[in-house]
Amino acid sequence: MLCLRQVSLFTLRHCQVRTLSNDLLLSQINSCTHEDEVFSLIGRNKARLSEKHVGSALNMLWQLQKKRPLPLRTSNYIRNHSQFLTLHVLAENSVEHMENEVVVDTLYSILRLNVEDHDSLAEVLVTEAWKRLERLSLPALSKFALCLYKQHVRFSPLIGKIAHIVDRKLDSIQDIRLLVTAVSMAEGFSSHQVLVTLKTMQKMKCRNSHLLKKMASILHKHLDNYHVLQLVKLTQYLVLLRCHNLELFDKLKKLLFGFLKSSVIPGDIAAIIRVLAMLPSSQVEEIIINKATAVLPQCRLPHLNCIATALVKWNHYDQLHWQNTSELCAKLLQKLNDCGFQRLQKANNLDLLLEELTYVNGEWFEEVLCEETMATCQRLTDQITWANVLPFSFFLIKTNHRCASLLDRISSVTVQNIDKIHPFEIYFILYLFSVLNYDPPANEEFFENCIQRLISNLSCFETHHLVLLGHVLAVAGYFPPVLIKMIFNVSFLSKLDAQLEVLSDTSKQKVRSCLMKLNRAVCLECPEFHIPWFHERYCQHVLFKGSRRISSLRQHVHRMLAEILGGSHYTRVSVLTPYYYEIDFECILDKNKRPLSYTAQNILLDDLEGIHLRHDIKDTERRALPLGAQKIALEFLGPKAFSKDSRQMKGESAMKKRHLEMLGYRVVQIPHFEWNSMVLSTKEAQLEYLKKHLYETQ
Structure with a gap:
């Protein structure tokens, strides 16, 4: 460790004068697509590393992690890597030479990589940022505030002065976590800062009405500064944050329609149409249909999905008010479906197809394109390789x-x-x-x-x-x-x-x-x-938090089971087993297939209207059964228990059946596609179906 520190000090003293205009190493670090590439560059170039290389490398490690879904992040692997220790020591010894933004970015990156609470580098960076607090830009100040929150330092008397200085800059120290910067300072926000603030609020589900109103009020002077996709994102954030400023939405709508009229880029047009459908009191207008119709042949699947999502939403809210518009929409939807089919049928590269499918979901895809998509994937089966097996697995999971x-x-x-x-x-x-x-x-x-x-x-x-x-x-x-x-x-x-x-x-x-x-x-x-x-x-x-009333289906089936078995006292509804499995219905048949009555404590049929989920499991099922008797668990399996377009039970339901059998039950599972079929459309057919499954020999 001592040798590494000596090398780092020598390296840093001789590298401060290096400019970044033609820094190939910095460019290589910023071009890495995997953490191991970053570590490899660090290992090969220790003698060349400046404080900017170190800061960029640590930032890149976090940026690469951020792109991954949360379960795929590997911060533990990164922190334990030998080259991370190298970066850690180099950064700790070069903090004074870092630029203001780099100090805060480096602190933010290592905290997001989950270094220990009292990590020495984090402490050095906090101290250095504290010294420069008055010189930090507003975005850097906000990011530093987030770092303080993550470290819980706002509760520490040792750095109370930091909290005091930050408190002067921010509206409320309690709102650091949500990036709520001072309302009094918001007037000086640039258009980009307003956009970033709203993005962060939406990401963190912060619906602080005071801040939201302030952001909305200062947005008016910035609206003309946004390009089309920024305006789309801005509108989306405001809708999701439940902004109620109708005047602002009217201005956004006019600007969006202006971009829609002039735009010729399919992706931009699709994004505008999608966000227009999100606006309050939005209606389909002829220009929307005309622009969408014009660009459909050039649209990729995500663009088609955006347009379809908007049309489906308008249709659901009955906002196709005029007959001619309704007819145009119907024609557009048909053409949109055709374009989707054609794009899938022409697809010959699985990797490119997976890129498009990543951003495709929702009702239109499920009902119209899903089957054709699966057929296309089967046609391209030979293109499944170790390199794309993960995104392809994600697609099948989705x-x-x-x-x-x-x-x-x-x-x-x-x-x-x-x-x-x-x-x-x-x-x-x-x-x-x-x-x-x-x-x-x-x-x-x-x-x-x-x-x-x-x-x-x-x-x-x-x-x-x-x-x-x-x-x-x-x-x-x-x-x-x-x-x-x-x-x-x-x-x-x-x-x-x-x-x-x-x-x-x-x-x-x-x-x-x-x-x-x-x-x-x-x-x-x-x-x-x-x-x-x-x-x-x-x-x-x-169970206490999730207590719920018994559904009408369960009440209906309970009555039929009572009719089959000879009374409601022969069956129980919403029963909890040992180890807390809930089963829809339970009954006990003796060795001659005759039902056994439960105790007088059991809930009567007439009381069903007021029944809530039973929480007691210390009941008659814990007692030894008569010789030859059999407990029966009757379960109704809804659509979520099965894979799409399949009658094969999914893993969780299969495991539950396995475990109930280990607990001594004979498990009768009633699939939704059988119970809701035309064959069982009458009460008599349902009674016969239940009777057959209850009394069948296992």
Whole structure:
């Protein structure tokens, strides 16, 4: 470490005079597309690194991470890399020579990479930024404020002076997290600063009415300074933030129509049409239809999707007021469908197709293009390679399609190229097969190869990622001992608790839910691990918050079951099992297929209107059953339990059935496509259907 510091000081003293106008190394750093490329450049050029190279490298590491979905980020891998230590030391010794913006950007980058709370570089950067506080630009000041919030330093008396200075610059120190800069300073905002502030507010779901009104009031003087796509984004932010300034929206509408009339770029036209449909009291006008019709042949799939989304929205809100406009819209939609089909049928490059499909979703795609898209992908199956297997897996996850030929190809490519695929990518590939409940032809080989690759690289995963990985494997029926013992360890769980504190509420809830499900699965399927069930209180808390009334379907079926079995006291509705599975209906048949009555405590049929979800599980199901008796769990499976256009049950539902059987139930699952079919359109047919499934021999 001492040698590294000496080298860094020598390097920095001799590199300060270097200009950046023709700095090839800086250009190479800023052109990196993967973290390993950054580290490779650092390793080969230690003697040439200036403070600007160091700042750019740390910033680039965060920029590369930011582009990835949250579950794919690898901050743990970055922080533990030897070249990150090099950057850390070089940055710490060159802080005084950094430009103002670089100091703040570097601090922001390392904090987003989740360095420790008392990291020495972070402390040095905070101190340096404090010295320059009065010289920081407003965007840099806002970013520095965010850094302070992330470090919780606003509660520290040691740097109370920083909070005091920032408090003079910001409207409220309590709103640092949301980038709420001083309202009194907002008058001096540039058009770009207003746009960035609204973007951040929308991203963080900050609907501070005072700030929003202030931003809206100063927007008027900047509206003419925005180019078309900035205006589109601005309008979108204001709508999503629920701005109610109708005068501002009227001005935006006029400007957008002006751009629409003059624009000839398909992407711009599609974006304008999409955002026009978001405006309050928006209506379809003939110019919209004419411009869209003119550019359709040049539109890519995302552009077609934008236009279709707008038309669908207008149609839903019954805003096609005039007969001639309605007819024009119908013709436009048909032409739009045709263009979508033609583009898919002409597609011959899977990588280019995946780029377009990344930004395509919604009702139009699902109802019109999805089937043709799957056919196109099957035609291009041979183009699935290890390099595009991840985005292709993402596409199948998004569409919820269980196409055997495509999944088989993914499995084959993965096994053949297992060493070339990053462990995080393998996680998502396994997620695809697990969630769709699909076993490829060489199922054991596929899962064993993937699991071995993952187990050899567990250090690459963040703590909460390991929980998600364990849950994905459990759904598929795999419980690698190394992973399970690592997760259900006091030290690991303590570390997980600490990490959950910095995750978003949504991510936090997902991880906690997956940990509970993994705990349940291990207890039921792997008792030899001797892992205790420790989620009783968590499940009770979730159930208490999520209490709901019994649906009309359940009431209807409960009455029919009562008719079949001879009374409502022979069945129970919304029952909680041990380990907190909820089942729609439960009944008990003795060895002669006769129903057994529940206790007098059971809820009567006449009381159904006021029933809420039962929270008690310490009930008659805990008692020993008479010899030969059988508990029956009757479950209704809605569309979410199945993959699209398939009658194959998805992974979570399959695991639930597996676990209920382990708990002693005979499980009767009623798919929505059977219950809602014409064959069961009468009560008599439904009664016969239920009777057959209840009394059938397993």
